[in-house]
Amino acid sequence: MLLKILQKFLAFLSKRIIKKYKPLVVGITGSVGKSSTKKAIALVLKSQLNIRQSKGNYNNEIGVPLTILGVKSPGRNIFGWIRVFILGFLKIIFKQKSYPKILVLEMAADRPGDIEYLVDIAPCHIGVITSISAAHTEFFKTLDKVAMEKHMIIKNLQKDGWAILNADNKRTYALKNKTSAQVLSYGLDTQANVQGLEVQINQELKEDRLKIKGLKFKVRYHGNVVPVFLPNIISLAQVNSVLAAISVGLALDLNLIDIVQALKAYEPLPGRMVLLPGVNNSLIIDDTYNSSPQAVESALDTLEAIIPVSLARKWVILGDMLELGDLSEKMHREIGEKIIQTDVDYLITVGKQAQYIAQQAREKGFNQEGIFSFDNALGVVPLLKPRIKNGDIILVKGSQAARMERIVKNIMLRPYLAKKYLVRQSRGWLKQ
Numbered sequence: 001m002l003l004k005i006l007q008k009f010l011a012f013l014s015k016r017i018i019k020k021y022k023p024l025v026v027g028i029t030g031s032v033g034k035s036s037t038k039k040a041i042a043l044v045l046k047s048q049l050n051i052r053q054s055k056g057n058y059n060n061e062i063g064v065p066l067t068i069l070g071v072k073s074p075g076r077n078i079f080g081w082i083r084v085f086i087l088g089f090l091k092i093i094f095k096q097k098s099y100p101k102i103l104v105l106e107m108a109a110d111r112p113g114d115i116e117y118l119v120d121i122a123p124c125h126i127g128v129i130t131s132i133s134a135a136h137t138e139f140f141k142t143l144d145k146v147a148m149e150k151h152m153i154i155k156n157l158q159k160d161g162w163a164i165l166n167a168d169n170k171r172t173y174a175l176k177n178k179t180s181a182q183v184l185s186y187g188l189d190t191q192a193n194v195q196g197l198e199v200q201i202n203q204e205l206k207e208d209r210l211k212i213k214g215l216k217f218k219v220r221y222h223g224n225v226v227p228v229f230l231p232n233i234i235s236l237a238q239v240n241s242v243l244a245a246i247s248v249g250l251a252l253d254l255n256l257i258d259i260v261q262a263l264k265a266y267e268p269l270p271g272r273m274v275l276l277p278g279v280n281n282s283l284i285i286d287d288t289y290n291s292s293p294q295a296v297e298s299a300l301d302t303l304e305a306i307i308p309v310s311l312a313r314k315w316v317i318l319g320d321m322l323e324l325g326d327l328s329e330k331m332h333r334e335i336g337e338k339i340i341q342t343d344v345d346y347l348i349t350v351g352k353q354a355q356y357i358a359q360q361a362r363e364k365g366f367n368q369e370g371i372f373s374f375d376n377a378l379g380v381v382p383l384l385k386p387r388i389k390n391g392d393i394i395l396v397k398g399s400q401a402a403r404m405e406r407i408v409k410n411i412m413l414r415p416y417l418a419k420k421y422l423v424r425q426s427r428g429w430l431k432q
Contacts, residue, residue, distance in 0.1 A: 006081070010065035013088035014121045017068055020092060021099045025122045026248060029107045029115055029153045030130025030172070031146065032295045033241050034059065037130050038106045040245035040266055045102055047262040048254060052100040059106040064118050067105060107153060110323075112140065115152040126251055127154035127181070128164040128244055132171035133294040134324055134331055141325065147171045157181035162251040164244055167192035184251055186243035194247045195220045196239050201305050202229075208309050210283065210391060212275060215239070219246060221256060228260050234285070235273035236305065237298035242266065271405060271423035273299065277413040281390045284412060287397040288404040289423050291321045293331045296397060300342045303395050312391030313345035317380060317407060319398020320351030329356050336360025348380055349373045350402055377406040385411055400424075403432075 018025070026045075028038050035057075042053035054067040066073055069088050074080020091099070107118045132147045140146045154163040154175060161181040166172045168187035176183045186194040199217040203210065214231035217239060230242065242263055249259040268274050271289030278284040287299050296318065303314060316339065324331050336357040339347055347370060349358045358373050374380050377398075388394070388411065398404035405422045409415050419425040 007061045007065075009085060010062065010069075011121050013085065013092070014065040014068040016092045017088065017099075018122055020095065023100055023103045024126070025124045026102060026104045026126040026128065027107050027119065027122065027124035027153050028105065028128040028130065028244075029109060029150050030128075030166075031133040031150075032292055032298075033130040033237065034106045034108065035269055036238060036241040036272055037128060037244045038104055039269060040241045040263065041128070041248045042104045043266055044245045044249040044254070044259050044262050045104065045252070047258070049102055049252075050100050051102040051104055053104040054106045057106075057108075059108040060110075060114070061117060064105055064107065065121060068103065068122060070099075109146075109149045112145065112149055115149055119152055119156065124153060124157060124161065126162045126164060126248055127157055127179075128248065129153060129166065129172045129175065130240065130244065131166050131169040131294060133169070134292060134327055143171060147175070151175045151178050154179040154181060162248075164247045164251065166240060166244070168240065182251075184247045186247045187240060192243075193221065194243050194250065196243050197225070199236060199239050201234055201236075201302070203307060205307060205309060208391070209281075210307070210309050210312075210393075212283075212306070219243065219256075219260070221246075221250065224256065226256055226260050228263065230263065230266055232267040233273075234275050234302060234306075235268065235287075235298070236302045237295070238266075238268065238273065270421060273302065274421060276408065276421060278388065278392075278394060278411050279385065279413055280388045280392070282388050282392040282394055282411070284408055285393065285395040286405070286408045286422065287395065288408060289400070291319065291397050291399045291402075293321060293324075293335060296321065296335050297338055299395055299397055300338055300344075303344070303393065304342050306393055308393050309391035312389065312393065314343060315346045315348065315384070315388075315392060315394040316342075316344050317348040317350070317384070317394065317396045317398075317404070318354055318357055319349070319377065319402030319404045320353040322353070322399040322401055324353075328353050332356035333360040337364065340364045340366060346370045347372070348384065350377050350380060350398060350404065350407075351375070354398070354402075377403050378410075380407050381410045 045051045109115045163179045163181045163183045167185040167189045185192045197218040202213040215233040216229045274286040276284040339361045409418045
């Protein structure tokens, strides 16, 4: 009851502030890649424009209004919330010249109606849909219903607005006919307006050491081809986040060369395909923020593209993919199929649902002695750590509740830097 009252107050204040200041709203939604795409878009726009982006996971009925108000969540502090409301009313009464011209808002949908609620608070001028795939299907049941929900971010765009759609995702690209706004598509597909070409990891084997320098590709738009180099990125999936950001910049008439230049500073968020040095000269691909079938497949594609040093092995450590509802067993088994198609030496699963990954891989011929399953993340460490050899590459991924970052912390070369590089390192999380 109190939460509903709080949401109504926040919605009321946010709508009034949007009406008063009239910022251009860039809304981002999708099954995967929202936060990374938001960060890339903000990086492109802030180089030339006065913007504000939603912080962390401020992407729901509470977080989006707090971003609009420009304040942090007071948590359970009642006096903190009173202060939030006072600041909100002051922003309505007294106009602030410093209020941002553009709001870059991540909009999540855990249940039907979530996107419509958020768009009602902050109507978008630009709507970005990263992908539509199996995530949160526990409450949507089917991918068609997921698509119906996500499309709400572009449904009511004005004719002079922009729908930025991922051409590589069939369900997303099909939504181009569901909006009256201008459409700009992006992706690796040839039909994309903003197309990525010749994507590859820039890596070098030298003196029995693997050095990964970043990701390079080219972007083509209106016949112009421009090279892009991302020195801090290894994930092939991040290309789509960057292409989405380029598309938003182009929609706002920014210069393509300037956009690409700004993106050189793009870095992955903690737990999103971050490359970390591990024990015994190993390399860890930390993708522990969350998980879904599409995200796991993409992570495996990146792992496949990395060339290890001689005699080094590839480890894949996967936790449960949650919130998949009735599709859970099927989706986990499909990941087991993907493992067979990937150059992997060892497979470790964590959690009850992830056991279906191991079971499917085993049934399809994966080396029996190379598969291990555990109930929890910390159970993995005693088996894994002594077995890591020089040059091994270790991909770690799982849903939030699997707490896979605990594995990374125990095998990273400098665990004292965990707070800087890993997810869920606050006091509250560490107590759980």
